[in-house]
Amino acid sequence: MGKTLAEKILSLKAKTDVNSxxxxxxxxxxAFVQDTTGPLTVREFxxxxxxxxxxxxxxxxxxxxxxxSPNSQLSTDHITLRDFxxxxxxxxxxxxxxxxxxxxxxxxxxPGDVIVGADSHxxxxxxxxxxxxxxxxxxxxxxxxxxxxxxRVPETIKVVCSGTFQKHVYAKDLILxxxxxxxxxxxxxxxxxxxxxxxxxxxIGDRLTIANMAVEAGAKVGLFPADETTRQYMKAQGREHLYxxxxxxxxxxxxxxxxxxxxxxxxxVSKPHTVDNTALAKDLKGTKIQQVAIGTCTNGxxxxxxxxxxxxxxxxxxxxxxLLITPASRTILKQMIKTGYAEILLDAGAMILPPGCxxxxxxxxxxxxxxxxxxxxxxxxxxxxxxxxxxxxxxASPATAAASAITGQxxxxxxxx
Amino acid sequence: xxxxxxxxxxxxxxxxxxPGRLAHLRSNLPELAKHxxxxxxxxxxxxxxxxxxxxxxxxxxxxxxxxxxxxxxKMAGVSAVLAKSVARxxxxxxxxxxxxxxxxxxxxxxxGDELEVxxxxxLIIDKTNxxxxxxxxxxxxxxSILHEGGLMPYIKKYGDFQM
Numbered sequence: 001m002g003k004t005l006a007e008k009i010l011s012l013k014a015k016t017d018v019n020s021x022x023x024x025x026x027x028x029x030x031a032f033v034q035d036t037t038g039p040l041t042v043r044e045f046x047x048x049x050x051x052x053x054x055x056x057x058x059x060x061x062x063x064x065x066x067x068x069s070p071n072s073q074l075s076t077d078h079i080t081l082r083d084f085x086x087x088x089x090x091x092x093x094x095x096x097x098x099x100x101x102x103x104x105x106x107x108x109x110x111p112g113d114v115i116v117g118a119d120s121h122x123x124x125x126x127x128x129x130x131x132x133x134x135x136x137x138x139x140x141x142x143x144x145x146x147x148x149x150x151x152r153v154p155e156t157i158k159v160v161c162s163g164t165f166q167k168h169v170y171a172k173d174l175i176l177x178x179x180x181x182x183x184x185x186x187x188x189x190x191x192x193x194x195x196x197x198x199x200x201x202x203x204i205g206d207r208l209t210i211a212n213m214a215v216e217a218g219a220k221v222g223l224f225p226a227d228e229t230t231r232q233y234m235k236a237q238g239r240e241h242l243y244x245x246x247x248x249x250x251x252x253x254x255x256x257x258x259x260x261x262x263x264x265x266x267x268x269v270s271k272p273h274t275v276d277n278t279a280l281a282k283d284l285k286g287t288k289i290q291q292v293a294i295g296t297c298t299n300g301x302x303x304x305x306x307x308x309x310x311x312x313x314x315x316x317x318x319x320x321x322x323l324l325i326t327p328a329s330r331t332i333l334k335q336m337i338k339t340g341y342a343e344i345l346l347d348a349g350a351m352i353l354p355p356g357c358x359x360x361x362x363x364x365x366x367x368x369x370x371x372x373x374x375x376x377x378x379x380x381x382x383x384x385x386x387x388x389x390x391x392x393x394x395x396a397s398p399a400t401a402a403a404s405a406i407t408g409q410x411x412x413x414x415x416x417x
Numbered sequence: 418x419x420x421x422x423x424x425x426x427x428x429x430x431x432x433x434x435x436p437g438r439l440a441h442l443r444s445n446l447p448e449l450a451k452h453x454x455x456x457x458x459x460x461x462x463x464x465x466x467x468x469x470x471x472x473x474x475x476x477x478x479x480x481x482x483x484x485x486x487x488x489x490x491k492m493a494g495v496s497a498v499l500a501k502s503v504a505r506x507x508x509x510x511x512x513x514x515x516x517x518x519x520x521x522x523x524x525x526x527x528x529g530d531e532l533e534v535x536x537x538x539x540l541i542i543d544k545t546n547x548x549x550x551x552x553x554x555x556x557x558x559x560x561s562i563l564h565e566g567g568l569m570p571y572i573k574k575y576g577d578f579q580m
Contacts, residue, residue: 023558023580036440037483048569066440073441080444120482120506136484136510138568150558150578184428185476189505218479220505274428361437361481382430382480384456387438 002249004156005223006191009131009246013114020155020253029113029130031143032060034100035067036361037118039077040137042084045144052088054147059090062103067095067356070364090144098329098355101125101297104132105208106329110234110242111226116143121297121379123214127207128233129226129246134215154220155255156191157182158248161198163263168413170307171206172299172377172397174198175213176268178260180278188218190255193248198262199224204233205303212298213379216275267412269375270395273383281400284410291374292317292405294398295326295353296360299377302335304398309341311402311413317349318408324366325350326358348405362387375404418496418536420468422543424528425457427474431481431507433457435489443485450492467494470532472523474500478507487511497534499523499541499552512559513568519552526550 001019003011011018014026033041038061053059061081069075078095085092093103100117101124109115111129115122118140125132135149143149159178179186192214194207207224214222224230226246234243267281294300294308305325317323325345327333333355336342342352353359359366360378367387368374374386374393381393394410403416425433433456435449442449454461454471471490477500478486487510490498497517501524511518519534521541526532530545541550555563558580565571572578 025578025580036437036443039444040484044569048573071441073444077444118482118484120480122482134482134506136482136506136513138484138513139509142568142572146572146577148578150580152556152558184479185502185504188476188502215506218476218504361440362432363437363440367438380432380480382432384432384436384438387436389436389456 001253002251004191004252004254005193005225005246005248006131006154006156006221008248009112009114010151010153012112018153020153022153023150024153025148025150026114027148028116028143030058030060030104030108030115031140032062032100032104033118033137033140034065035063035074035077035081036065037137039080041118041141042080044138044141050145053090053144056089057091059144060093061085061090062093062100063095064099064356065361066363067354095356096330096354099297099300099357101212102300102328106237106331110239111230111244111246116140116149120215121212123219123222124208124212124297126211126214126222127204127224128230129224131221131223133220154189154191156193157187158254158257159192159194160257160259161194161196161262163198163261165262165265168399168417169265169267170397170399171202171209173265173268174260174262175210176270176278176395177265178258179213179217179276182217182258184216184274184276185218187214190219192217192219192222194222194224200227203303204229205301209298216379267397267400267414269400269410270381272381272392272394275381275395281396281410282412282415287410288373289321289375289404289409290372291322291324291366291368292401293324293326293359293366293374293376293378294401295328295358296378297328298379299398300326300328300332302332304377305336305341305345307398308402309344311399311417312348312405313344315348315406317405321405321408323348323350323405324353324359326353327355330355359386361385375401375410377401418468418534420466420470420496420532422470422472422526422528422530422532423461423465424472424526425474428476428479429457429473430479431483431486434486435483446488446492449485450489453489453493462493465493465495468496469494470497470499471495472499472526474523475502477503479504482506484510484514487514487516491516499526512563515563515567517563521550521552
């Protein structure tokens with residue numbers, strides 16, 4: 001019987017033949033935490049008598065959620081992480097380096113890897129063919145100590161994408177559309193596997209955007225095949241030697257398939273307070289927006305800022321709408337400066353925040369006021385997510401976000417350009 | 418297990434349970450626990466008593482991987498979470514913290530009902546309306562962790578995964 005990507009990766013890694021529904025214990029190629037989950041991981045690790053990491057060079061502590069720290073308590077949590085890194089010899093990625101998921105994609109993840117992170121958007125690395133999933137602090141502490149974890153091998157929903165995107169419609173619109181279609185729990189416990197001619201032509205940046213949001217449909221992983229595009233991406237990072245091609249078998253068994261003709265998609269928006277509450281941008285015209293946030297692990301890559309800059313070039317943000325730009329990594333910020341996108345965005349009235357999670361999770365750097373609305377390119381619009389339960393979050397592509405920053409209301413980019 | 422049902426709706430996220438804006442309290446768990454489920458029901462923390470049940474709808478616990486979510490629910494004295502369905506990471510985290518999550522038809526339970534749960538028999542008795550509900554069997558791998566009171570006690574006992 002043929003294998004899905006999830007079955008194939010877990011079989012190869014665990015060196016045993018597994019199928020959906022099986023319980024598998026597998027080595028872990030990377031275990032990581034970030035600064036809001038890591039301190040609990042460190043305490044669980046130390047308080048339960050663990051002393052050594054199974055693989056210090058495959059263990060990374062990222063300081064990205066509160067970077068730089070907005071208060072003394074989080075600063076002290078950062079000290080906990082730095083001290084643990086010093087003591088155990090694991091890798092520390094400090095404030096300013098960028099968001100864990102982007103850094104994992106840029107520097108660490110390879111096709112066929114098993115990656116566990118104490119952050120739900122760990123699924124992002126599925127864009128380069130890694131079985132990457134979010135877990136809690138205790139699970140990651142055990143993975144750090146033993147160098148392995150357990151999984152139930154997930155059933156897979158195959159998402160077959162065909163056709164070419166219309167102008168100003170992007171991968172973000174596709175994933176928002178898919179979540180609207182199958183629901184915020186439409187893939188709970190399952191793998192989402194992306195295939196089809198649209199996927200074959202898709203950049204790694206777009207694959208990362210889609211994989212990043214797999215968890216918003218409840219999925220354990222969002223997997224893409226590893227192909228020539230993946231090889232070129234890794235070659236550009238000097239990591240081509242870690243590349244291996246990876247694809248599902250032609251006779252793999254799927255729980256079901258979802259077919260999407262991407263040429264029929266239009267700019268899509270998730271309305272408050274769930275990601276599956278989707279609508280077309282054009283139907284939300286008139287919805288006033290006090291803040292636009294472009295960036296994060298979902299859409300904070302150079303391609304995203306290129307799109308935003310192309311729309312905002314020579315234009316100004318609406319006077320009632322703040323415009324926040326958060327590059328997902330230091331490398332991306334440097335690219336923004338080099339390409340001139342940073343200057344274009346600054347001239348349009350944007351604030352550029354340090355590389356990291358920025359305003360996405362409500363800690364700092366753009367907390368919303370009562371009854372304010374934000375249009376964000378992030379992945380989550382739950383009540384209170386951006387720091388105030390009395391505010392409203394809409395999710396969209398960088399193009400829709402940039403267009404809306406100009407008009408001060410939710411706008412279909414095709415109507416602004 | 419016996420206690421009162423605190424009923425919540427569908428899609429109770431980890432931000433409802435422990436909002437990101439309180440991330441600075443995550444290393445001060447007793448203080449964080451005072452805010453449990455604050456954005457779903459600000460009165461919950463002051464009303465919940467030892468043994469009570471959190472009763473959700475569909476997709477309970479969606480969102481973040483923050484283990485603090487089941488942790489503060491447990492710290493509030495809640496003996497189990499009952500829901501029609503539960504998000505994957507929350508489910509695993511809850512079991513890792515020794516907090517049972519029981520999947521059942523929570524439409525048959527009203528807010529404030531007195532419940533009795535027999536984990537071994539797989540039975541929930543709503544003593545207020547007389548309904549008897551069954552719940553989905555917790556998978557064996559997770560049951561073995563729950564049986565030890567959570568992942569850390571499990572690993573301490575066995576030194577490895579025994580699955």
